[in-house]
Amino acid sequence: MPLDDAATLVDGMLPTLRDRAAEVDRAAAFPEDNLNLLRENGLLGLLVPADYGGLGGGLADLTDLAQRLAGACLSTGMIWAMHCQQVDSLVRHAAPELKDHVLPRVARGELYLASVTTEPGKGGHLLTGGAPLRAAEGSLLLDRDAPIVTGGAQADGFLITMRSAEEAADREVSLVYADRDQLDIVPQEGWHTLGMRGTSSGGLKLSGRVPPGNVVGEPGNFRHVAMESMAPVGHLAWAACWLGTAHSALRGVLDLIRSRNRPRGLDPSSDLVRERLARVRMDLELVSAYLHRVRQEVDDHRAAGTSVGGPSTQVHLNTLKVAAAEHTFAAVHKLVQLCGLFSAYRTDAAIPLERHFRDLRSASLNYADDRLLTANGALSLLDRTARLA
Numbered sequence: 202m203p204l205d206d207a208a209t210l211v212d213g214m215l216p217t218l219r220d221r222a223a224e225v226d227r228a229a230a231f232p233e234d235n236l237n238l239l240r241e242n243g244l245l246g247l248l249v250p251a252d253y254g255g256l257g258g259g260l261a262d263l264t265d266l267a268q269r270l271a272g273a274c275l276s277t278g279m280i281w282a283m284h285c286q287q288v289d290s291l292v293r294h295a296a297p298e299l300k301d302h303v304l305p306r307v308a309r310g311e312l313y314l315a316s317v318t319t320e321p322g323k324g325g326h327l328l329t330g331g332a333p334l335r336a337a338e339g340s341l342l343l344d345r346d347a348p349i350v351t352g353g354a355q356a357d358g359f360l361i362t363m364r365s366a367e368e369a370a371d372r373e374v375s376l377v378y379a380d381r382d383q384l385d386i387v388p389q390e391g392w393h394t395l396g397m398r399g400t401s402s403g404g405l406k407l408s409g410r411v412p413p414g415n416v417v418g419e420p421g422n423f424r425h426v427a428m429e430s431m432a433p434v435g436h437l438a439w440a441a442c443w444l445g446t447a448h449s450a451l452r453g454v455l456d457l458i459r460s461r462n463r464p465r466g467l468d469p470s471s472d473l474v475r476e477r478l479a480r481v482r483m484d485l486e487l488v489s490a491y492l493h494r495v496r497q498e499v500d501d502h503r504a505a506g507t508s509v510g511g512p513s514t515q516v517h518l519n520t521l522k523v524a525a526a527e528h529t530f531a532a533v534h535k536l537v538q539l540c541g542l543f544s545a546y547r548t549d550a551a552i553p554l555e556r557h558f559r560d561l562r563s564a565s566l567n568y569a570d571d572r573l574l575t576a577n578g579a580l581s582l583l584d585r586t587a588r589l590a
C-alpha cells in the first residue's frame with residue numbers, strides 16, 4: 202500500500218473500531234482484532250523506511266493517523282502510536298544488524314513492539330534505571346520488573362530500559378531490544394483502571410538473554426535515544442491521540458445539537474450553549490495549532506540533522522504534552538457539563554463522553570505532568586533566548 206493511501210485505509214477501519222470501542226472498554230480487553238487490522242494493512246510499518254519494506258512515513262503521517270484512530274478508539278490509537286514511537290527509536294538508533302533483524306518483520310505486520318520504561322522504585326522517571334544488565338558468556342542477561350506494559354501479553358518484541366551494568370550509576374541506562382522468545386515472561390498485576398482500559402497495561406516480570414548488539418544506541422546513553430526520539434515522538438503521538446478523541450467528542454456533540462431529536466437543554470440559539478461550544482473549540486484549536494507547530498520544529502531539526510535537545514525545543518515538546526493533556530481533558534469535561542446527565546454522564550449515552558472523560562483523565566498521568574513542568578521551569582532558567590514556539 203502506498204503511503205498516500207494510508208489515511209483512506211485508516212478511515213475505512215474507523216466504523217469497526219468505533220463499534221468495538223465500548224466492549225473493549227467494558228471488558229478491559231486488549232483490542233486484538235483492531236491490532237490485527239493494523240498488522241494486515243501494513244500500518245505497523247508506518248515509520249519503517251521503504252528500504253526495509255515499510256511505508257516510509259514521517260511524523261506528520263503519525264500525528265494525522267493517530268488522531269483518526271484515536272477518534273474511534275483511544276486505546277487502539279495509543280497502542281498503535283506507542284508502537285510507532287518504539288519503531289522510531291529503532292530506525293534512528295539501532296545498529297544495522299538489529300535493524301535488519303527487526304524492521305522487515307515490523308513492516309510485514311509480524312512484530313508489534315511494547316515499551317518497558319516504568320520500574321518499581323523509580324516510578325515513571327524515564328532517565329534512570331534500577332535493574333542492571335549482566336554480561337555472561339558473550340550475552341547480556343536481564344531480569345526486570347515491569348509494572349506497566351501496554352500490550353505486554355500481545356507484544357512480539359520489547360524495548361526495555363536497564364541500568365547498563367551492575368556497577369553503573371542509576372543514570373547510566375541502556376535501551377535493550379528483546380524478541381518475545383528471548384524472554385521468560387511472567388504476568389504480574391492486572392490492569393484495573395478508570396480509563397484506557399483496553400490498553401491492557403498490566404505488569405510483567407521479564408528475564409532473558411540477548412546479544413550485545415541488541416543495545417539500541419550507545420550503551421549507558423539511553424538519554425540520547427530518549428531525547429532525540431522516544432520523548433519527542435511520544436509527546437507528538439500522545440498529543441495527537443488525545444486531540445483525536447476530544448475532537449471526535451466535539452463533533453459528536455455538534456451533530457447532536459444540529460439534529461432534530463436534540464435534548465431540550467441543547468438549544469443552538471442559547472448563548473450559554475454557544476459560549477460553551479466556543480470554549481471547547483478554543484481548547485482544541487490551541488492544541489491542534491501547537492501540535493502542528495512543534496511537529497514542524499522537530500521535522501526541521503531532523504531535516505537539518507540537528508538535535509532537538511536544545512532548551513527551547515525541549516520546553517516546546519514538554520509544553521505540548523502538558524497542554525494537550527490539560528486542554529483535551531478540559532474540553533471533554535466541558536462537553537459533559539454542556540450535555541448533562543442523559544446525553545453525557547450515562548454509560549449508555551449516544552456519545553461516549555463518559556468513556557472519553559475517563560480515558561483522557563490518564564493524559565496528565567501518562568508521564569506525570571509534574572515531572573515535565575518542573576523540568577520546564579529549570580529549562581526556562583537555562584534558556585537565555587526564551588524562544589517561543
Ligand SMILES: Cc1cc2nc3c(=O)[nH]c(=O)nc-3n(C[C@H](O)[C@H](O)[C@H](O)COP(=O)(O)OP(=O)(O)OC[C@H]3O[C@@H](n4cnc5c(N)ncnc54)[C@H](O)[C@@H]3O)c2cc1C
Nearest residue numbers: 316317318319324325349350351397566567568569571575
Ligand atoms: C495508559 C497508560 C499506558 C502506559 N503504558 C506504559 C508502557 O507501555 N510502558 C511503561 O513503561 N509505562 C507505561 N505507562 C506508565 C507511564 O509511562 C508512567 O510511568 C506512569 O504513568 C507514571 O506513574 P505515576 O503516576 O506513579 O507517576 P510517577 O512519575 O512515578 O510519579 C509519582 C507521583 O510523583 C509526582 N511527581 C513526580 N515527579 C515530580 C516532580 N518532579 N515534582 C513534583 N511531583 C512529582 C507525580 O505527579 C506523581 O503524583 C503507562 C501509563 C498509562 C496511563
